[in-house]
Amino acid sequence: MAVRKRSIAGAAAFAIAVAGVGALSAGTANADEKINWMSIPATPDMRGVAAPNGLSPQLREYIAAQGSNVLENPTDLVKYYGYLNDGTLVPDPANSFAEASKTEPDKNTYLRLSGLHGADPTYNYGRNFVFQGHEGGKAGYLTRVNLDADAAHRVTLLAATLADGTTPVPPIDGSTWDPWAKRLLLTAENGNKGAVLQATPDINSTVEDVSNVLGRAGYEGIQNDSAGNVWMVEDTGGNSPAGSTAKNPNSFVYRFVPNDRGDLKKGGKLQALQVISNRTGSPITFQAIDAGHPTGGVFTDEQKDLSSYGTVFDTAWVTIHDTAVDTSGQPFDANALAKTAAATPFKRPENGVFRPGTNFNEFFFTATGDTNATSDANAECGGWGGLYQLTQNDPSADHGKLRLFYRGDQAHTGLDNVTFVDRDHVAAVEDGGSTLHKQRNAFDSAYLFDVKADYSKTNEPVRFLAEGRDEAATEDALLIGTPGFHNDDDNEITGIHVSNGDPSVNGILGAQNPRPFQDGWRMFWTQQHGQNILWEITSNGTDN
Structure with missing residues (x-):
């Protein structure tokens, strides 16, 4: 957090x-x-x-x-x-x-x-x-x-x-x-x-x-999968568009594929998650925010889709750094490389965990959102955050499917740390902050979600x-x-x-x-x- x-x-x-x-x-x-x-x-x-x-x-x-x-x-x-x-x-x-x-x-x-x-x-x-x-x-x-x-x-x-x-x-x-x-x-x-x-x-x-291998970013959540890959979830807040209290998506989901899972210092490939727009068939990217075609921006149709129930996206992992190519042994800016490689930014996806009993084929991660009742992104564009489900045929697969599992609201927002309590129930906790506490007159809570439910x-x-x-x-x-x-x-x-x-x-x-x-x-x-x-x-x- x-x-x-x-x-x-x-x-x-x-x-x-x-x-x-x-x-x-x-x-x-x-x-x-x-x-x-x-x-x-x-x-x-x-x-x-x-x-x-x-x-x-x-x-x-x-x-x-x-x-x-x-x-x-x-x-x-x-x-x-x-x-x-x-x-x-x-x-x-x-x-x-x-x-x-x-x-x-x-x-x-x-x-x-x-x-x-x-x-x-x-x-x-x-x-x-x-x-x-x-x-x-x-x-x-x-x-x-x-x-x-x-x-x-x-x-x-x-x-x-x-x-x-x-x-x-x-x-x-x-x-x-x-x-x-x-x-x-x-x-x-x-x-x-x-x-x-x-x-x-x-x-x-x-x-x-080991930032010379896994890079530098606002990493928060970190987990292994059964193949020895290391999954990392970043919490880096974005800038606000002019005249808005909302924040642009500015954080990425990463996967590190080690050369030797017993020794991360031996290097490997760092990848970032890319989500494909159902509207254009192209990646939802950060660079487009600066280029005037903001598919990854907070008020775009793509962000509305990412924040809506029922939409399923194709995903791909894009390699942003390979120690076999960069032999300098120096740390690098993973967030900047993810943007350059056309990975997809999210609104502070702080933590993630694999669902038990799925052979590491289902990964749930939180998006904290703006944690502010005045955010003009709250209604449609992910301001309240939520929970996402990424499904792949294998934890090392290059492609998968992404959907919004739970969309937050004022009473359930700022979702941060997450853990599975059993195979079908995942717990997520709030980090709303004192501003939101006052706005809604309620402190943080921890919630139990049924992964089989339709929220x-x-x-x-x-x-x-x-x-x-x-x-x-x-x-x-x-x-x-x-x-x-x-x-x-x-x-x-x-x-x-x-x-x-x-x-x-x-x-x-x-x-x-x-x-x-x-x-x-x-x-x-x-x-x-x-x-x-x-x-x-x-x-x-x-x-x-």
């Missing part, structure tokens, strides 16, 4: 969230036999009032880590799980209400690994871990939440610098596990200064920038999580605009993640059919900003 500008007593002392209050329509409950989570109202935005998170009655959540957890191996700057050591952990009225920089622990990757170490050579750290990069603050870093550990050993700092020992780790957004390279893959969402990093999972992690009809997705606003974020929201105050205000949902932690090739997300809360399948999400809490969602003991 885009960057926008308290300790636990031990592993057993987790907090249980209570249901939040709400004001928006609850929608309908899902009638699936395996998952029957009741839809709940959204939590209203009331200035100066903190509100707990709401959950479907079938669910409960526990704190796995929170921002004020002291790292077991802190540095002078990186001391806490979700705060830097550059100020007080609450606003200081004696210092212009400044407070420590909040670091936004972001996308979650859960793994079951044996033999990992921490700062204490005599301690058994168990085998259940959640890995996260940190996106906000003055510095990025990589942490590991040791789920089996006590409070003193709960969070380990894996790295704050790259492998050279001096270059700071950039702010990190997305993450996944590459079972062939046996590395975490991390993304830095920073436009043409963005990056893809790979990192070992133990303390004193070796973190390497062109009136049925709504199930809202299973209605995020509230914790006390720290509430305090921060009252301080926005105060000279010296520099943190964000409202909480944000990120890192929704369902996994059984299998680190093998068979454990790639999409390879197995998840069974929520059974057979080792676990569900996590992060409540960014405020107290920066990592939550684990579990069953409440009732029907799921």
